Amino acid sequence: NAGVTQTPKFRVLKTGQSMTLLCAQDMNHEYMYWYRQDPGMGLRLIHYSVGEGTTAKGEVPDGYNVSRLKKQNFLLGLESAAPSQTSVYFCASSTLIFLRGGTEAFFGQGTRLTVV
Amino acid sequence: AQTVTQSQPEMSVQEAETVTLSCTYDTSENNYYLFWYKQPPSRQMILVIRQEAYKQQNATENRFSVNFQKAAKSFSLKISDSQLGDTAMYFCAFMKHNDYKLSFGAGTTVTVRA
Numbered sequence: 001n002a003g004v005t006q007t008p009k010f011r012v013l014k015t016g017q018s019m020t021l022l023c024a025q026d027m028n029h030e031y032m033y034w035y036r037q038d039p040g041m042g043l044r045l046i047h048y049s050v051g052e053g054t055t056a057k058g059e060v061p062d063g064y065n066v067s068r069l070k071k072q073n074f075l076l077g078l079e080s081a082a083p084s085q086t087s088v089y090f091c092a093s094s095t096l097i098f099l100r101g102g103t104e105a106f107f108g109q110g111t112r113l114t115v116v
Numbered sequence: 117a118q119t120v121t122q123s124q125p126e127m128s129v130q131e132a133e134t135v136t137l138s139c140t141y142d143t144s145e146n147n148y149y150l151f152w153y154k155q156p157p158s159r160q161m162i163l164v165i166r167q168e169a170y171k172q173q174n175a176t177e178n179r180f181s182v183n184f185q186k187a188a189k190s191f192s193l194k195i196s197d198s199q200l201g202d203t204a205m206y207f208c209a210f211m212k213h214n215d216y217k218l219s220f221g222a223g224t225t226v227t228v229r230a
Contacts, residue, residue: 031216042120042207042220050216058217090161094216104151105218107161 003027006091006108013081013115021076021111023091031094032074034066036087043090049074081115088112120210122221129198130229137193137224139208147213150184150191156204167191198228
């Protein structure tokens with residue numbers, strides 16, 4: 001039972017480079033999310049998806065793009081990385097029941113990204 | 117927008133003792149959910165406890181319990197009989213009913229001393 005898996009776990013980028021973070025979940029969850037975690041700021045929502053083929057902006061979407069071509073995968077892209085995007089990125093997934101407090105959101109193990 | 121405030125950046129507690137983490141939130145909603153998540157050094161986010169706003173009874177999970185004060189918009193977490201494995205960062209989070217998104221506080225780092 002893998003749950004939510006993020007790839008890669010660590011990455012160092014040079015300013016201006018691009019990359020894609022992959023999130024995969026095997027729980028058939030409808031909702032998926034990308035958060036970033038920064039010291040003293042907790043986790044902030046970047047983008048989210050309420051189903052295959054749909055995406056929406058969260059609290060801090062600038063500089064990121066996402067796609068959800070398959071229900072089990074949610075990709076986060078950085079087209080031109082900046083030092084301000086140095087952070088730990090978390091993917092999460094949940095079901096409709098979570099919206100009514102009935103269960104929990106499940107998180108991946110995080111990706112530590114450093115932009116130099 | 118909802119804001120979640122954790123006013124204690126760091127706390128230290130002796131093994132077997134009790135520690136209480138504070139959390140306050142700001143919302144105009146009446147129906148919502150509150151959570152405490154634990155993040156150990158492994159970075160994994162682990163749900164500790166959950167509280168529904170419409171329930172007056174405080175949630176309890178083994179050594180973890182909350183003090184939910186709806187009128188004061190306060191949601192504190194008490195860790196009893198602290199264990200070394202409780203060393204982690206703890207996040208308070210808020211979610212409106214039928215919403216998709218969690219709003220997190222800045223976190224409190226708890227260190228349990230042997």
